[in-house]
Amino acid sequence: MLKQINTFVVTLFLSFTQLYGDSKPLIVGMELQYPPFEMSDKQGKPSGVSVDLAYALGEYLNRKVVIENIAWDGLIPSLKTKKVDLVISSMTVTKQRAKTVDFSIPYAQSYLAILTNISSDIKNINDLNQKGKKIAVKKGTTGHIYAREHLKNANLLIFDKESAAVLEVIQKKADGFLYDQLTVYKNWNRHKTTTKALLKPFQDSPEYWAIAIKKDNTKLKNRVNAFIEKIKNDGTFDKLSTKYLSEAKDTFNELGIEFFFKDNSY
Numbered sequence: 001m002l003k004q005i006n007t008f009v010v011t012l013f014l015s016f017t018q019l020y021g022d023s024k025p026l027i028v029g030m031e032l033q034y035p036p037f038e039m040s041d042k043q044g045k046p047s048g049v050s051v052d053l054a055y056a057l058g059e060y061l062n063r064k065v066v067i068e069n070i071a072w073d074g075l076i077p078s079l080k081t082k083k084v085d086l087v088i089s090s091m092t093v094t095k096q097r098a099k100t101v102d103f104s105i106p107y108a109q110s111y112l113a114i115l116t117n118i119s120s121d122i123k124n125i126n127d128l129n130q131k132g133k134k135i136a137v138k139k140g141t142t143g144h145i146y147a148r149e150h151l152k153n154a155n156l157l158i159f160d161k162e163s164a165a166v167l168e169v170i171q172k173k174a175d176g177f178l179y180d181q182l183t184v185y186k187n188w189n190r191h192k193t194t195t196k197a198l199l200k201p202f203q204d205s206p207e208y209w210a211i212a213i214k215k216d217n218t219k220l221k222n223r224v225n226a227f228i229e230k231i232k233n234d235g236t237f238d239k240l241s242t243k244y245l246s247e248a249k250d251t252f253n254e255l256g257i258e259f260f261f262k263d264n265s266y
Contacts, residue, residue: 028065029084030046061227075087080100087101091210101213102221107231109209110181110182114177117169123198133155135154136176139160184199185251
Protein backbone atom coordinates (compact mmCIF):
# COMPACT_ATOMS: atom_id res chain seq x y z
CA MET A 1 0.00 0.00 0.00
CA LEU A 2 2.81 2.39 0.94
CA LYS A 3 4.59 1.61 -2.31
CA GLN A 4 1.41 2.43 -4.26
CA ILE A 5 1.08 5.77 -2.46
CA ASN A 6 4.72 6.66 -3.17
CA THR A 7 4.26 5.78 -6.83
CA PHE A 8 1.14 7.94 -6.99
CA VAL A 9 2.98 10.91 -5.40
CA VAL A 10 5.88 10.62 -7.87
CA THR A 11 3.48 10.38 -10.80
CA LEU A 12 1.54 13.40 -9.55
CA PHE A 13 4.76 15.41 -9.15
CA LEU A 14 5.95 14.54 -12.66
CA SER A 15 2.56 15.49 -14.11
CA PHE A 16 2.64 18.80 -12.24
CA THR A 17 6.18 19.53 -13.51
CA GLN A 18 5.18 18.82 -17.09
CA LEU A 19 2.20 21.14 -16.80
CA TYR A 20 3.74 23.96 -14.81
CA GLY A 21 7.49 23.56 -15.24
CA ASP A 22 10.10 23.65 -12.53
CA SER A 23 8.43 24.39 -9.19
CA LYS A 24 11.36 26.60 -8.20
CA PRO A 25 11.07 30.25 -9.26
CA LEU A 26 13.50 31.62 -11.83
CA ILE A 27 15.57 34.25 -10.02
CA VAL A 28 16.74 36.94 -12.44
CA GLY A 29 19.32 39.52 -11.43
CA MET A 30 19.39 43.02 -12.91
CA GLU A 31 20.28 46.54 -11.87
CA LEU A 32 17.08 48.60 -12.07
CA GLN A 33 18.94 51.79 -12.90
CA TYR A 34 19.08 51.68 -16.70
CA PRO A 35 15.84 52.87 -18.32
CA PRO A 36 14.19 51.92 -20.57
CA PHE A 37 15.80 48.48 -20.22
CA GLU A 38 15.90 48.02 -16.45
CA MET A 39 13.94 50.40 -14.22
CA SER A 40 11.10 50.70 -11.69
CA ASP A 41 7.65 52.08 -12.45
CA LYS A 42 5.77 54.62 -10.33
CA GLN A 43 4.63 51.87 -7.99
CA GLY A 44 8.20 50.64 -7.52
CA LYS A 45 7.69 47.48 -9.57
CA PRO A 46 10.38 46.31 -12.03
CA SER A 47 9.74 47.54 -15.55
CA GLY A 48 11.47 47.84 -18.91
CA VAL A 49 12.71 45.83 -21.88
CA SER A 50 14.78 43.40 -19.82
CA VAL A 51 11.94 42.89 -17.33
CA ASP A 52 9.53 42.02 -20.14
CA LEU A 53 12.15 39.63 -21.55
CA ALA A 54 12.56 37.98 -18.14
CA TYR A 55 8.82 37.43 -17.73
CA ALA A 56 8.54 36.10 -21.29
CA LEU A 57 11.39 33.68 -20.57
CA GLY A 58 9.66 32.56 -17.39
CA GLU A 59 6.47 31.89 -19.34
CA TYR A 60 8.48 29.93 -21.91
CA LEU A 61 10.08 27.83 -19.16
CA ASN A 62 6.83 27.54 -17.15
CA ARG A 63 8.53 29.08 -14.12
CA LYS A 64 7.55 32.00 -11.96
CA VAL A 65 10.02 34.88 -12.29
CA VAL A 66 11.44 36.82 -9.36
CA ILE A 67 13.46 39.94 -10.16
CA GLU A 68 16.36 40.73 -7.83
CA ASN A 69 17.57 44.34 -8.00
CA ILE A 70 21.35 44.14 -7.57
CA ALA A 71 24.06 46.77 -8.00
CA TRP A 72 25.99 46.32 -11.24
CA ASP A 73 29.23 45.17 -9.60
CA GLY A 74 27.32 42.51 -7.69
CA LEU A 75 25.54 40.87 -10.62
CA ILE A 76 28.20 38.38 -11.67
CA PRO A 77 29.16 37.52 -8.07
CA SER A 78 25.47 36.84 -7.35
CA LEU A 79 25.36 34.47 -10.30
CA LYS A 80 28.53 32.66 -9.24
CA THR A 81 27.20 32.17 -5.69
CA LYS A 82 23.79 30.96 -6.98
CA LYS A 83 21.90 33.89 -5.50
CA VAL A 84 20.37 34.30 -8.97
CA ASP A 85 19.83 31.87 -11.85
CA LEU A 86 20.36 34.38 -14.64
CA VAL A 87 21.45 37.94 -15.27
CA ILE A 88 19.41 39.93 -17.80
CA SER A 89 20.75 43.45 -17.41
CA SER A 90 21.92 44.83 -20.78
CA MET A 91 25.19 42.99 -20.18
CA THR A 92 27.80 43.06 -22.93
CA VAL A 93 29.65 39.84 -23.70
CA THR A 94 33.36 40.29 -22.98
CA LYS A 95 36.27 37.85 -22.82
CA GLN A 96 36.88 38.76 -19.20
CA ARG A 97 33.29 38.10 -18.12
CA ALA A 98 33.18 34.87 -20.13
CA LYS A 99 35.97 33.50 -17.95
CA THR A 100 33.62 33.34 -14.96
CA VAL A 101 30.12 32.99 -16.45
CA ASP A 102 28.52 31.53 -19.56
CA PHE A 103 26.54 33.60 -22.01
CA SER A 104 23.54 32.85 -24.17
CA ILE A 105 23.52 33.68 -27.85
CA PRO A 106 23.21 37.47 -28.32
CA TYR A 107 19.83 39.14 -28.35
CA ALA A 108 20.95 42.71 -29.07
CA GLN A 109 23.92 44.68 -30.36
CA SER A 110 25.34 48.09 -29.54
CA TYR A 111 28.20 50.46 -30.22
CA LEU A 112 29.70 52.95 -27.83
CA ALA A 113 28.92 56.64 -28.29
CA ILE A 114 29.95 59.99 -26.79
CA LEU A 115 27.95 62.53 -24.80
CA THR A 116 29.69 65.89 -24.69
CA ASN A 117 28.83 69.43 -23.67
CA ILE A 118 26.89 71.43 -26.23
CA SER A 119 29.70 74.03 -26.38
CA SER A 120 32.46 71.42 -26.68
CA ASP A 121 34.77 71.16 -29.68
CA ILE A 122 34.81 67.36 -29.46
CA LYS A 123 33.77 65.86 -32.79
CA ASN A 124 35.01 62.28 -32.62
CA ILE A 125 36.77 59.75 -30.41
CA ASN A 126 40.24 60.94 -31.46
CA ASP A 127 39.47 64.39 -30.06
CA LEU A 128 39.01 62.78 -26.65
CA ASN A 129 42.27 60.85 -26.78
CA GLN A 130 44.37 63.93 -26.03
CA LYS A 131 46.41 65.05 -23.06
CA GLY A 132 44.37 67.22 -20.74
CA LYS A 133 41.05 65.76 -21.87
CA LYS A 134 38.83 64.21 -19.20
CA ILE A 135 36.52 61.30 -19.93
CA ALA A 136 33.71 60.32 -17.55
CA VAL A 137 32.84 56.61 -17.38
CA LYS A 138 30.70 54.36 -15.24
CA LYS A 139 32.79 51.85 -13.33
CA GLY A 140 32.93 48.37 -14.82
CA THR A 141 31.10 49.19 -18.06
CA THR A 142 32.46 48.60 -21.54
CA GLY A 143 32.85 52.37 -21.87
CA HIS A 144 35.22 52.22 -18.89
CA ILE A 145 37.08 49.25 -20.40
CA TYR A 146 37.37 50.87 -23.84
CA ALA A 147 38.64 54.18 -22.45
CA ARG A 148 41.19 52.43 -20.24
CA GLU A 149 42.55 50.37 -23.15
CA HIS A 150 42.30 52.79 -26.09
CA LEU A 151 42.24 56.36 -24.75
CA LYS A 152 45.42 56.34 -22.72
CA ASN A 153 46.29 59.98 -23.36
CA ALA A 154 43.18 61.23 -21.57
CA ASN A 155 42.37 61.29 -17.87
CA LEU A 156 39.57 58.98 -16.71
CA LEU A 157 36.93 60.11 -14.22
CA ILE A 158 35.35 56.92 -12.86
CA PHE A 159 31.89 56.99 -11.26
CA ASP A 160 29.60 54.42 -9.70
CA LYS A 161 26.49 56.04 -11.17
CA GLU A 162 25.66 57.06 -14.72
CA SER A 163 23.97 60.27 -13.51
CA ALA A 164 27.18 61.47 -11.85
CA ALA A 165 29.14 61.02 -15.10
CA VAL A 166 26.48 62.90 -17.08
CA LEU A 167 26.55 65.75 -14.56
CA GLU A 168 30.32 66.12 -15.12
CA VAL A 169 29.63 66.72 -18.82
CA ILE A 170 26.81 69.16 -18.15
CA GLN A 171 29.02 71.16 -15.79
CA LYS A 172 31.97 71.03 -18.25
CA LYS A 173 34.11 69.13 -15.76
CA ALA A 174 34.44 66.29 -18.28
CA ASP A 175 34.97 66.53 -22.03
CA GLY A 176 32.93 63.45 -22.75
CA PHE A 177 30.94 60.58 -21.28
CA LEU A 178 31.45 57.19 -22.93
CA TYR A 179 28.59 54.72 -22.91
CA ASP A 180 26.37 52.77 -25.31
CA GLN A 181 24.41 54.62 -27.97
CA LEU A 182 21.00 54.38 -26.34
CA THR A 183 22.27 55.67 -23.01
CA VAL A 184 23.97 58.58 -24.74
CA TYR A 185 20.83 59.26 -26.79
CA LYS A 186 18.64 59.12 -23.68
CA ASN A 187 20.80 61.55 -21.74
CA TRP A 188 21.07 63.94 -24.66
CA ASN A 189 17.29 63.84 -25.05
CA ARG A 190 16.97 64.72 -21.36
CA HIS A 191 19.56 67.54 -21.49
CA LYS A 192 19.25 68.97 -25.00
CA THR A 193 20.13 72.51 -23.94
CA THR A 194 23.44 71.52 -22.35
CA THR A 195 24.69 68.42 -24.20
CA LYS A 196 25.09 66.90 -27.64
CA ALA A 197 25.28 63.25 -28.69
CA LEU A 198 27.88 61.78 -31.05
CA LEU A 199 26.11 58.55 -31.98
CA LYS A 200 28.10 57.46 -35.04
CA PRO A 201 30.04 54.25 -34.28
CA PHE A 202 33.80 54.49 -33.84
CA GLN A 203 34.44 50.81 -33.07
CA ASP A 204 35.29 48.27 -35.77
CA SER A 205 32.54 45.93 -34.66
CA PRO A 206 29.54 46.11 -32.35
CA GLU A 207 29.27 44.82 -28.81
CA TYR A 208 26.70 42.13 -28.12
CA TRP A 209 24.27 41.82 -25.25
CA ALA A 210 23.39 38.38 -23.90
CA ILE A 211 21.94 36.62 -20.88
CA ALA A 212 24.54 35.53 -18.33
CA ILE A 213 24.24 32.03 -16.87
CA LYS A 214 26.25 30.19 -14.26
CA LYS A 215 29.15 28.19 -15.71
CA ASP A 216 28.33 24.68 -16.93
CA ASN A 217 24.56 24.99 -16.51
CA THR A 218 24.16 23.55 -20.00
CA LYS A 219 20.51 22.56 -19.67
CA LEU A 220 19.36 26.07 -18.76
CA LYS A 221 21.67 27.67 -21.32
CA ASN A 222 20.24 25.53 -24.12
CA ARG A 223 16.68 26.42 -23.15
CA VAL A 224 17.54 30.12 -22.94
CA ASN A 225 19.14 29.96 -26.40
CA ALA A 226 16.03 28.29 -27.80
CA PHE A 227 13.90 31.05 -26.28
CA ILE A 228 16.06 33.78 -27.84
CA GLU A 229 15.92 32.10 -31.26
CA LYS A 230 12.14 32.00 -30.94
CA ILE A 231 11.65 35.66 -30.05
CA LYS A 232 14.06 36.79 -32.76
CA ASN A 233 11.59 35.39 -35.27
CA ASP A 234 8.15 35.97 -33.74
CA GLY A 235 8.05 39.78 -33.63
CA THR A 236 8.77 40.14 -29.90
CA PHE A 237 11.60 42.62 -30.45
CA ASP A 238 9.45 44.76 -32.74
CA LYS A 239 6.84 44.95 -29.98
CA LEU A 240 9.46 45.88 -27.37
CA SER A 241 10.91 48.55 -29.67
CA THR A 242 7.46 50.04 -30.22
CA LYS A 243 6.65 49.94 -26.49
CA TYR A 244 9.90 51.38 -25.12
CA LEU A 245 12.17 52.63 -27.91
CA SER A 246 10.11 54.05 -30.78
CA GLU A 247 11.56 57.58 -30.69
CA ALA A 248 15.13 56.33 -30.40
CA LYS A 249 14.61 53.88 -33.26
CA ASP A 250 13.33 56.68 -35.49
CA THR A 251 16.41 58.80 -34.69
CA PHE A 252 18.77 55.90 -35.40
CA ASN A 253 17.04 55.26 -38.73
CA GLU A 254 17.36 58.92 -39.68
CA LEU A 255 21.10 58.81 -38.95
CA GLY A 256 21.55 55.53 -40.80
CA ILE A 257 22.74 53.77 -37.63
CA GLU A 258 21.97 50.10 -37.00
CA PHE A 259 19.46 49.65 -34.20
CA PHE A 260 19.85 47.42 -31.14
CA PHE A 261 17.51 44.66 -32.24
CA LYS A 262 18.17 43.09 -35.65
CA ASP A 263 15.91 40.05 -35.47
CA ASN A 264 17.84 36.89 -36.47
CA SER A 265 20.88 38.47 -38.16
CA TYR A 266 23.46 37.51 -35.52
